[in-house]
Amino acid sequence: MEQIRITKVILKKRKMKKYMVVWGSMFFIVVIMSLYLMMETVSNNMGRVNSDDVLVAERLSKLENDLTKNEKLINEIKDTVKYVSKGDKESLKKLNDILNDADTKFNQAKEAVKELFQKPVVKVQAEQPIAIVEVHKVAVSSSNQVCTLADAPNIKTDVQMLKLVDLMTFENPDGGVWKQGWNVNYDKNKYDKKKLYVFVVPHSHCDPGWVKTLDSYFNDQVKGILDNMVAKLEAYPKMKFMYAEISFFSMWWSQIDQNKKNRVKKLIEKGQFEIITGGWVMNDEANTHYFAMIDQMIEGNQWLNLTLGVRPESGWAIDPFGHTPTMAYLLKKMNFKNMLIQRVHSLKYCFTDQEGSTDILCHMMPFYSYDVPHTCGPDPKVCCQFDFGRLSPSRWNCPWRVPPVHIHEGNVQERSLTLLDQYRKKAELYRSNVLFIPVGDDFRYDRGDEWDKQYTNYQKIFDYVNSKSDLNTQMQFGTLTDYFKKLYEVNDVKYGQKPPSYPVLSGDFFTYADRDDHYWSGYYTSRPFYKRLDRVLEYHQRSAEIAFTMATAYSRSDAYSNFPENALMKMLVTARRALGLFQHHDGITGTAKDFVVIDYGKRMLEALMNAKRIIVESMTYLTAKSKSDYKYSNDKPIFNLDESRENHDSLAEKTVIDVTDEGSPVIFFNSLAHNREQVVTVHVNTQNVKVVDGNGAEVPSQTDAFWVIKNRMAPEEFLVSFVVDVPALGSATYLLKRTTKGSKYYGRVTMYNSEAENVPEQSLFTIKTEQEKDFSIENSFLKAEFSGSTGFLKSVTTKDDGKQHKTEVNFVSYGISHGKEKSGAYLFLPDGPAKTINYLSPTIRITRGPIVSEVVVYHQYTEHHVRILSSPGTDGSAIDIYNLVDISSTGGNIETAMRINTDIQNTDREFFVDLNGFQMIKHKTLDKIPLQANFYPMPSMAFIEDDSYRFNVLSGQSLGMASLDVGQIEIMMDRRLNQDDNRGLGQPVHDNKVTPNRFALLFEKRLKPRPREKITGFPSLQAHLTSLQLIQPIFVIPKNSESDSISLLPNFKPMQKTLPCEIHLLNFRSLRYSEDDTSHGFKPRKDVAMLLHHLGFDCNFPNHGLKCDSTDGKISFLRLFRELTFKNTKETSLSLNYDQRDVKSGETMSVKPMEIYAYRTELQWMASTY
Secondary structure (H helix, E strand, C coil): CHHHHHHHHHHHHHHHHHHHHHHHHHHHHHHHHHHHHHHHHHHECCCCECCCCHHHHHHHHHHHHHHCCHHHHHHHHHHHHHHHCCCCHHHHHHHHHHHHHHHHHHHHHHHHHHHHHHCCCCCCCCCCCCCCCCCCCCCCCCCHHHHHHHHCCCCCCCEEHHHHHHHCCCCCCCCCCCCCCCCCCCCCCHHHHCCEEEEEEEEEECCCCCCCCHHHHHHHHHHHHHHHHHHHHHHCCCCCEEECCHHHHHHHHCCCCHHHHHHHHHHHHHCCEEECCCCCCCECCCCCCHHHHHHHHHHHHHHHHHHHCCCCCEEEECCCCCECHHHHHHHHHCCCCEEEECCCCCCCCEEEECCCCCEEEEEECCCCCCCHHHCCCCCHHHHHHHCHHHCCCCCCCCCCCCCCCCCCCCCHHHHHHHHHHHHHHHHCCCCCCEEEEEEEEECCCCCHHHHHHHHHHHHHHHHHHHHCHHHCEEEEECCHHHHHHHHHHHCCCCCCCCCCCCCEEECCECCCECCCCCECCCCCCCCHHHHHHHHHHHHHHHHHHHHHHHHHHHHCCCCCCCCCHHHHHHHHHHHHHHHHHHCECCCCCCCCCHHHHHHHHHHHHHHHHHHHHHHHHHHHHHHECCHHHCCCCCCCCCECCCEECCCCCCCCEECEECCECCCEEEEEECCCCCCEEEEEEEEECCCCEEEECCCCCEECEEEEEEEEECCEEEEEEEEEEEEEEECCCCEEEEEEEECCCCCCEECEEEEECCCCECCCCCCCCEEEEECCCCEEEECCCEEEEECCCCCCEEEEEECCCCEEEEEEEEEEEECCCCCCCCCCCCCCCCCCCCEECCCCCCEEEEEECCCEEEEEEEECCEEEEEEEECCCCHHHHCEEEEEEECCCCCCCCEEEEEEEEECCCCCCCEEEEEECCCEEEEEECCCCCCHHHHCEEECCEEEEECCCEEEEEEECCCEEEECCCCCEEEEEEEEEECCCCCCCCCCCECCCCCEEEEEEEEEEECCCCCCCCCCEECCEHHHHHHHHHHHCCCEEEEECCCCCCCCECCEECCECCCCCCCEEEEEEEEEECCCCCCCCCCCEEEEEEEEEEECCCECCCCCCCCCCCCCCCEEECCCCECCEEEEEEEEECCCCCCEEEECCCCCEEECCCCCEEEEEEEEEECCCCC
């Protein structure tokens, strides 16, 4: 025993020596970090940022990259020491490796510091002191895995759409009966050897809003379709049916009795009835943002799984107007095995991929439409004869004047062989002997007689063909999954595996043309007011999801909590479904009837107000110092909404804060998982305001006039701007106090071509009028120069390198084609190049201040704002643009655009534009295609670049864009059209609104030349985070002056460690029980869903203003939150329906670049750790 005690003492001494080595090494690291911080103090001042030359910037960036890894190193040492102390030999070896690596990095850091101070600094002097805040200059370290994304060779594919477009001549020969194709023939002996398998698939495409509203369609047609489906499939056991839109299906399900529900489940089990895709809608793929795409898929798929136990495996997209690889990626991540698409510009049968990481088998329908005349084969005149729903008497006929006839013994042979001929011709377009034949159209099968006609006549043909062995063909009713299963079988591969002979395709299918020069690029911009409202609702819904999920977890720790989780969950579900509904391919596209658009707008407005209330109540509860002080009141809430809207098509009116002597508290909520420090602006009722933070310290602020019209300020409404510092997923409380001394800073106003009217005598603002001359505004990073005659931006100087970039903004307009076909809601058919909109002597108002400087130009059709912010965050390095566009008073047939000409030398007119905010793809402007074919959707971002610089346009809404000339980006603003374009809508586009839109312009210097052949683009990390802050702004929650006050935390800081810069918290979603389980109502479940996206970024650019670090995509849920813990965590599919693996407690996960990951976990409150 004595020997054992001695051994233990020796071991303890050895452990102590190891500890000394560890902490000595850590002290070394701290010294280096201190040296670096001293260096920063010397080189950065509180009012101005000095700029080094490019070489020093690169060296500093490298040094910072090394030093930012020290915190991770310390944490790694701490974790390893715990195991060393327990006698773990492997951990001791690991500790030795860590310290050796640290010693190497220390020597590298010394050399970097030496080089830095040996190089003289070149400074760019500002004309006057500008900033009053210290600006963050942060370099973010990244792994080779991330950085090689932008420089690596393109993923090898058999077909790349950009290269294919280069090769195509775009001639338009008459294809004969198949107008868009060619004359199809086949060898009649071919099918003697190879059996043809034909799956005839009845379906009904149901638009949740188009020429009728959602409710009208449901009551008039969809209810009949689904009611008949149950009765007729039971009557015809050989018949099958396929359906997609869960928005309608859930409405029907809520109205039917239990008996009918059981019958539906039995039809699903038998394989007669298949629900495909399972989205709330069949979403548009051009204008949609990937958050909303995923969210509407989750809403539909979760409803299906919880209610029916159905988990779809095949995607069905027959009506979106062009297709994106983003949808293929999302379906694959939802564990889908197959997909089908319809509207593309050219024929392909593809196996598509997204940057080589995911593949999904894709069937492309080859002909003009998905109706029966265009699905059986190349000749619509023949195919229409086999749409037996058109048998007289019928609501439909055949335009080719050869109607269908009943099949009987006397004509079954001729009719069968005629149809088989079309089937064989269609089969010639594909690689397999398995043929997919949809039989349906919009809102078909709503009456029982159509079911009877289609079944009885097709079954007679099937029976005849199947009985003739010499025809070597098997025909049957089927579903999409039946077709794909047979396809895999004949290719001798497992279900879901790539058939060996099928080509791989990458790229997108924009811009779509259905015939001639009829390119569908108009809908990228139609009804832009609602495209903007969609993005605003999306931001609010995401913020509401996150705030509500955290508040619910905290409230469940308190048995007496007054937090209204059931009431707010009901609001949240309404918001989810309203946003999901608008993602429909006739919703966000702007291609529905006026009254349908109004219906969408009302639903979105209700959802928006619900989301605001959820955010306000959740953050009030979380920020309350004592949770017992929180009381929910729908009539008299403690805090107000930040704005109100009179109608769905009204502009938002900001809440004016009643500033008192005691102080009016305002809560600021940050829904991003990174700390944020940026400028906010609030509306107040006095010009004498002092801003105080949660610790009682005064915050520098700037007060400006609020202008009612271009030259008249409001007498009792003012703007106060200041920098807020808000924790990740948290809140910060600031106090606005009325003061006799006035604000610290007031904006100085200069006006051109107008004089200010009715200026109050007590006004503290300096206002002067000057003659037209060029002028500028600036901050520490940027100087923007403007034309004195137009008021528009002329150039931007980036002060880091002193480079003046040409940045000429103007507004242009297009007319309409003089031909027979003209522009409408879908089509853009201009009369030629755009013409500049000239407007003589516009009113120009310039406001200059230490925090916000702004130029406002009142131009024809547009109120154009340009702002520069003196901010320590990413908003300080971008030009902010806000437009109010109004073409409602024009005579129509006009389309307006904002055009920006730069000196970027993209001489081949190549540019990158985003697909759904998820990825960037290269396009090239071509002279061989019409002007309208060179426009593409821009949901959130576009850039052009040369070997030295990149110019980014970040967008707060989806609009059409082009890069028609070298150095140019053009963004469509609005369109007013006097005619229909004959695509089914049946009306002009005349419901124009005063439409807001927002952009950020960002110039970036490349650290090395661009890879010219790269087809996939990647924004810089700076651009990513600037875009996120543009579309996910800090939420303002003002105090309700009529309610009692409660004590608030200075800040609510839920995260123990923020997510790294490159990891975006896409959603933090509360889950619910099945709607059939009425015992729970809207009570949230214990488990929640967390969606994380590793942003793929280009490392070849410096970063400014980032308050986050990089971990090379490595995260752990252990101690991620201060007071919340994860339990029973599972990695799952994006639909949340397929659990993939258990996540171990404390496990460090590696999130791959560009990938989206989903997790389900039980979120539980634990005792505070601070």
